[in-house]
Amino acid sequence: MKYAFSFLAVIVLILIAGVGSQIAGMPYFFGVFVPYVAIAIFLGGFVYRVVQWAKSPVPFSIQTTCGQGKSLEFIKHNRLEAPDTTAEVVARMLLEIFTFRSLFRNTKSEIHDGPKITYESSKWLWLFGIVFHYSFLIVVIRHMRLFLNPVPEVVAFLDWADSMFEIGVPSMYMTTAGLIGGAALLFSRRLVNRHVRYISLVNDYFPLVLIFAIGVTGALMRHFLRDGIDIVAIKQLAVGLVTFSPVINGEIGAIFYIHVFLVATLLVYFPFSKLMHLGGVFLSPTRNMKNNSRAVRHINPWNPDIKPHSYAGYEDEFREFMVDAGIPVEKELPAQKD
Amino acid sequence: MAVPKLEQLSKSVVQGPSLATGAIPTRDWMDIPVHFKEGNYAYPAKKEKVEYLDSQKGLSFPNARIWSPEDDDWKLPEDWKEIILNGLKERLGKFRSLKIFMDCCVRCGACADKCHFFLGTGDPKNMPVMRAELLRSIYRNDFTLAGKLLGRMAGAREMTVGVLKEWFMYAYQCTECRRCSVFCPYGIDTAEITIILRELLHLVGVGINWILEPVSNSNRTGNHMGLQPHTYKDNVEFLADDIENLTGVRINPPFNKKGAEVLFITPSADVFAEPGLYTAMGYLILFEAIGLDYTWSTYASEGGNFGLFTNNESMKKLNAKMYAEAKRLGVKWILGGECGHMWRVLHQYMDTMNGPADFLEVPKSPITGTVFDNTASTKMVHISEFTADLIKHGKLKLDKSRNSHVKATFHDSCNPARAMGLLDEPRYILDHVVDWVEMPENTIREQTFCCGSGTGLNTDEIMELRMRSGLPRANAVKYVHEKHDVNMLSCVCAIDRATLTSLMDYWNPGVRVCGISELVGNALVLEGETRGELDDGLRTLL
Structure with missing residues (x-):
C-alpha cells in the first residue's frame, strides 16, 4: 500500500507537469516560477532546519567510541574510532561521510537451531548506498554544465569521464544507470528485507520513487524522447535562471517540464523529510565529538543547580553507628547524659 | 514468573x-x-x-x-x-x-x-x-x-x-x-x-522499583544496596578477614580517612555479593601490595549511578557525592573500580555535571610516576588503567600459575567499550595474569553484546526476558566454552558480575564470572604472605 501510494503520487506529479506545461503560457510557470519557488524553499528550509538543530545545545559529551581510546602510552590509540583531537574527529567524519564507514561494518545475524547465533558481513546496503549517493552527486555536478557558461573544466571532465564507455548516441552516463539502478535496488531492498519492510513508511518509499522517476525522465530526455529537446533553449533557460533573466525560446518538450517538476518536488520535499540526513550527519553528537571528556571539561549551558544529599545530613543520620564502628566523623556525639 | x-x-x-x-x-x-x-x-x-x-x-x-x-x-x-x-x-x-x-x-x-x-x-x-x-x-x-x-x-x-x-x-x-x-x-x-x-x-x-529504590538508597545511604556506614565497613573488613585466612597477610582498609592521597570508589555490589566480593578482595590485595595511600568512603560508597537509568537530574545529584567527598577528605585524585554504566557517567557526564574539580590534582601514580593526562580534568582513573600501568612498570610480582585453574575469556562491558574506548587495558592485564581467549569478533570490543540486564533491568520478575536478551552474549561464551574449555567469563562491570552469573547458569552451566581484579588478586604475590596452593584462587574455601 505504502509503496503503491508513492507510485501514485509520482504519477500524479508527472501528469500535472506533462499536461500543465502544454497549456499556453504555462511553460513559464513550470520552467521559471516553479524552479525559483522550489529553490527558495529548499535553501530556506535547509537553513531553517540546520538553525533549528543548532539552537538546541549539546549538553553532554556522548561520543560513541568504536575503538581504543587514548590512554596509556603503551596502549595503542585508535585515532579514527575514538578521536582525541579535532583533526581526528574531522578524519572520522570524512570517512563516515565519504565512505559510509559505519554501514561498511554491517553484519547480518541469524538464529539457528541450538540455539546458535551467527553473524556474517553484509555489505549490500553499503554497496547500494554508495552507488546511489555517488551517482546522485555526480549527476548533480554534471548538470552544472547547463547552468554555467562557460562550463568549468571540472564539470566538463566529469561529463567526459562519466560517459567514457560511449554506449549509445549520445553516449550513456554511468551515473544515470547508477542513480536509477541504485534507487531501484534500495527500493527492492525495502520490499524484500522483512525487517526493513515492516518499518518502512510512505516517507521511505516516496523519495526513492521520486528520484527513480527523475532519473528515468532524464534518461528518456537524453536518449529517447528527443523531439522538442532543444539543448540550446534549455541551456539558455538554465543560465537565465541562474542570472535572474530567464527566457524560454521556442517549444521545449513536455518531458523536460516533467523532469524539472519532479526535481522541484524533491527540492521542496527535502527540508521537511528524512532527506535532511544530508545535513544531520555532520551534526550527530555521537560521531562529531572528541573522546577527551575526562581530559577537557565539556560545558552544559543549562547545567541545573543540584547539590548532593549532603555529607552533614548523612553523618547526622548515621553518626552513632559511625562512631561505634570507628569511622571518623566531623562532629562528635553529644556527651552522654547518665 | x-x-x-x-x-x-x-x-x-x-x-x-x-x-x-x-x-x-x-x-x-x-x-x-x-x-x-x-x-x-x-x-x-x-x-x-x-x-x-x-x-x-x-x-x-x-x-x-x-x-x-x-x-x-x-x-x-x-x-x-x-x-x-x-x-x-x-x-x-x-x-x-x-x-x-x-x-x-x-x-x-x-x-x-x-x-x-x-x-x-x-x-x-x-x-x-x-x-x-x-x-x-x-x-x-x-x-x-x-x-x-x-x-x-x-x-x-x-x-x-x-x-x-x-x-x-x-x-x-x-x-x-x-x-x-x-x-x-x-x-x-x-x-x-x-x-x-x-x-x-x-x-x-x-x-520501576528496581531503579528508583536504588536511586533513593544511593541518595540516602550512599550506595544502592542501602548499606549503612557501619555495615559497609563490616563487609569490607570481612573480605580482609578472608584474605588473611587465605594469604596470612592482614589488611586494614581505611575508611573516610582525611588526607589520603587517593579516594577509591567502586560499585557497592563489589562489597556485598558474590562474585563481586572476590573482585573487591582483588582491589584490597592490589592496594596492599603497592602500599597505596588511599581510603574508602561510606558516604560516596557507590560507583554505579542509577540516576543514569532515571533522569539527568538524579544522575547529577548522585554523582555529585564523589567530588563532594573528595573535597571533604582532601584527597588528590579519585580511583574508580570496575563498572560499566558507572564509567559512562564518570567519563562522559561527571565533569560536565559536577566539575570543574579544581581542588584535585591531575592523577599521578604514586608508584610509577605516570601522569594520567587523559584524566587531566575529571581527575578520575579507571582501575584497569591504573593496574595496567603498574604491570608495565614491573611494579607487581605476578604468578600466572596461580590462575591455572582458570581458562578465561573477556566480556567487554558496553559502556567502557562504546562510551570510553577502554578495550585494551583489561586485555593487557589479562595477558599477564591468566590464560585467556577472545570470543568471536562480532561479539567483542565495540561490537560487544550486553549482558541483557543492564540499566536497572536485573530484576528477577523479568527473568525470561533477561535470559532472552542475554542470549547473544551467552551464545558467544558457549562457543569458546565448547571450543577452548573456557570456564571463566571475566569482565569489568559489577552489573555484569551479577547478571552474567545468572545468564551462565542458565545457558552455559560450568562457566563462572569474575572481575579482572579478582584474577589480579589471585596472581599477585604479596610480601610476607603464606599463601599455600589455592586450587580455586580467592574463592577457595578453607
Whole structure:
C-alpha cells in the first residue's frame, strides 16, 4: 500500500507537469516560477532546519567510541574510532561521510537451531548506498554544465569521464544507470528485507520513487524522447535562471517540464523529510565529538543547580553507628547524659 | 514468573513467535497494542520511594501512587498528555541529539538485528529503529509540518494512553548499551531515545522499583544496596578477614580517612555479593601490595549511578557525592573500580555535571610516576588503567600459575567499550595474569553484546526476558566454552558480575564470572604472605 501510494503520487506529479506545461503560457510557470519557488524553499528550509538543530545545545559529551581510546602510552590509540583531537574527529567524519564507514561494518545475524547465533558481513546496503549517493552527486555536478557558461573544466571532465564507455548516441552516463539502478535496488531492498519492510513508511518509499522517476525522465530526455529537446533553449533557460533573466525560446518538450517538476518536488520535499540526513550527519553528537571528556571539561549551558544529599545530613543520620564502628566523623556525639 | 526450561526457550528463540505480541505481526505496528502480563514487565516503583525522591532538593518525581501495568487504568494525572508533550518540547530544546535523531533516521534497518533484545525476543518493536519510531511518531504528529499535514501517512500518530504504555514496555526493554549506534550511518544512539522516554515517563509517575529504590538508597545511604556506614565497613573488613585466612597477610582498609592521597570508589555490589566480593578482595590485595595511600568512603560508597537509568537530574545529584567527598577528605585524585554504566557517567557526564574539580590534582601514580593526562580534568582513573600501568612498570610480582585453574575469556562491558574506548587495558592485564581467549569478533570490543540486564533491568520478575536478551552474549561464551574449555567469563562491570552469573547458569552451566581484579588478586604475590596452593584462587574455601 505504502509503496503503491508513492507510485501514485509520482504519477500524479508527472501528469500535472506533462499536461500543465502544454497549456499556453504555462511553460513559464513550470520552467521559471516553479524552479525559483522550489529553490527558495529548499535553501530556506535547509537553513531553517540546520538553525533549528543548532539552537538546541549539546549538553553532554556522548561520543560513541568504536575503538581504543587514548590512554596509556603503551596502549595503542585508535585515532579514527575514538578521536582525541579535532583533526581526528574531522578524519572520522570524512570517512563516515565519504565512505559510509559505519554501514561498511554491517553484519547480518541469524538464529539457528541450538540455539546458535551467527553473524556474517553484509555489505549490500553499503554497496547500494554508495552507488546511489555517488551517482546522485555526480549527476548533480554534471548538470552544472547547463547552468554555467562557460562550463568549468571540472564539470566538463566529469561529463567526459562519466560517459567514457560511449554506449549509445549520445553516449550513456554511468551515473544515470547508477542513480536509477541504485534507487531501484534500495527500493527492492525495502520490499524484500522483512525487517526493513515492516518499518518502512510512505516517507521511505516516496523519495526513492521520486528520484527513480527523475532519473528515468532524464534518461528518456537524453536518449529517447528527443523531439522538442532543444539543448540550446534549455541551456539558455538554465543560465537565465541562474542570472535572474530567464527566457524560454521556442517549444521545449513536455518531458523536460516533467523532469524539472519532479526535481522541484524533491527540492521542496527535502527540508521537511528524512532527506535532511544530508545535513544531520555532520551534526550527530555521537560521531562529531572528541573522546577527551575526562581530559577537557565539556560545558552544559543549562547545567541545573543540584547539590548532593549532603555529607552533614548523612553523618547526622548515621553518626552513632559511625562512631561505634570507628569511622571518623566531623562532629562528635553529644556527651552522654547518665 | 517461572523461567521456561532451557530446551523450551532454546526452541522458542529460534522458531517461536515474538515474546510480547504473541505472534509475528501481520498488522502494522501502530495497530498492535502492548499487553502486560506477569513476567513481561518490571514492577512499578513503590509509592514511598517515589515520594522520598520527590522530597529531595533538585529532584522532581510527581504523581506517586500505587498502580499496576496490568490494570487498564494507570491512574495517570488528568493532564498527563499535556505533561508529556510539554516534556518532549522542553527536551527537544535541551538536547540537540534528540532533535537530530528524530529527524535524520532513514529507516535503513542497519540497526535492526544488532540489538540483543531483538535477537532474543524477535519482537519487532525491539528493533532499535522501531524503539525510536515509538517516540518519533509522536514527535512527527506534534512537532513537524509533514506530520501535522499528513498524519499517519507521514508516520505520525496521536499521543494516547496506549502509546504511553508502549513506551513503558519498550523503554524498559533497552539497556542503553549503544551497540546499534556503532552500526548506524548517522550514529543515532538508542540510549538517548531510551533516556528521554524514561525521563518523560517519570513526569507522570511511571517508573520501576528496581531503579528508583536504588536511586533513593544511593541518595540516602550512599550506595544502592542501602548499606549503612557501619555495615559497609563490616563487609569490607570481612573480605580482609578472608584474605588473611587465605594469604596470612592482614589488611586494614581505611575508611573516610582525611588526607589520603587517593579516594577509591567502586560499585557497592563489589562489597556485598558474590562474585563481586572476590573482585573487591582483588582491589584490597592490589592496594596492599603497592602500599597505596588511599581510603574508602561510606558516604560516596557507590560507583554505579542509577540516576543514569532515571533522569539527568538524579544522575547529577548522585554523582555529585564523589567530588563532594573528595573535597571533604582532601584527597588528590579519585580511583574508580570496575563498572560499566558507572564509567559512562564518570567519563562522559561527571565533569560536565559536577566539575570543574579544581581542588584535585591531575592523577599521578604514586608508584610509577605516570601522569594520567587523559584524566587531566575529571581527575578520575579507571582501575584497569591504573593496574595496567603498574604491570608495565614491573611494579607487581605476578604468578600466572596461580590462575591455572582458570581458562578465561573477556566480556567487554558496553559502556567502557562504546562510551570510553577502554578495550585494551583489561586485555593487557589479562595477558599477564591468566590464560585467556577472545570470543568471536562480532561479539567483542565495540561490537560487544550486553549482558541483557543492564540499566536497572536485573530484576528477577523479568527473568525470561533477561535470559532472552542475554542470549547473544551467552551464545558467544558457549562457543569458546565448547571450543577452548573456557570456564571463566571475566569482565569489568559489577552489573555484569551479577547478571552474567545468572545468564551462565542458565545457558552455559560450568562457566563462572569474575572481575579482572579478582584474577589480579589471585596472581599477585604479596610480601610476607603464606599463601599455600589455592586450587580455586580467592574463592577457595578453607
